[in-house]
Amino acid sequence: MNFELNEFTNIPNCYHIFNFVNDSQFESTCNVVNVSQFESTCENLIKEMSFYFKQASFEGLKILNPNPNGNIPQYFYSxxxxxxxxxxxxRESQIIYQLAHELCHYFMKKGIKNDExxxxxxxVCDLSSHFFLRNKPQKIHKVYDDETLMNITxxxxxxxxxxxxxxxxxNTYIAKLLLPIFEKTPSLWSEVPKLADIEASTIGKLLDLWKNKATAEHKKAIQEIQNIFK
Known part of the structure; x- marks a missing residue:
């Protein structure tokens, strides 16, 4: 079967491909996603994250499955x-887990400037996976979310x-510490794209400058993030 790039039904100028490979053994034991389920799961998450990140446009974004470069999810800014x-x-959980992480990179565009x-x-992108999974019913998030966070060192x-x-x-351990801060102040996601605009040589300076750029309602939450470092 040939697969073509499809425009999302309710997100103009945003496209996807889901290259589904049929396997009867999996079909008999698992909740197998299909093209329509893939589209609806991606579309719902895009809309949800757009609301939290205060991002309205997805002009030309393409979400492709699988990755011809290897067995890892990736976002290519260029x-x-x-x-x-x-x-x-x-299951739906893996789509959300992967896409929430990569969409977080997308919202940060070129990302944090300092490689270190x-x-x-x-x-933060790992945190995005856990945060947006937890917005779903427990049957969706419990495998990827609960077990991972409970067992982290x-x-x-x-x-x-x-x-x-x-x-x-x-990264997951730090995300575990950030999770309650973002759950208490979910509008903090709207500040995350600002991290990409900051020139900083250390994590301390990055967080200080981020707090300075943030609106007044989010400064306390960023201070709580600063407090997890010693």
Whole structure:
């Protein structure tokens, strides 16, 4: 079967492809997503995150599945493409988990400028996965969300430490600490794109400048984020 780029039904100029590979073994045991389910799940999440991030336009964004570059989700700023890796038998939860992370990168455009602080961008995008999964019924989020956060190893966080951008366990632990702050003040997501406009040499300076850029209602929440570092 050939698959073509499709425009989302309710999001103009935003496109998707879901290359579904049929597998009868998976079909007999799992809730297999299909093209229409893929579109509706992506579309609903795009609308939800658009509301929280205060972003209205998705001009030319493409969400493609699978990723020809490998078995990992990715966002390419230069091409305005999000690649997912959703396979047969995968539930709605994995679509949300992957897409929420990559859409967070999309809303941050080129992302945090300093490569040494990219771990904080990855952390916030990891947080996005957990936050938006938790907005769904428990049957959707419990596998990817609850088990991951319950079993994560604690680490000591320091302003002076340079953390590895792609250390998922470390990033997820920080995301776990950020989650209650964002759940208490969900409008804080509207401040996240501002992180991409900041020139900073350390995480301390990044958070200070972010707090300065933030509206008055969000300064306290960002101060709580600063407090998790020592």
């Amino acid at each position: 091409d305005n493409i999000i690649y997912l890796t959703v396979w047969d038998g995968i 602080l990219k771990y904080f961008e990855e952390t 604690e680490i000591d966080l320091s302003y002076s430490t340079s953390y590895d951008r792609y250390n998922r366990e470390q």
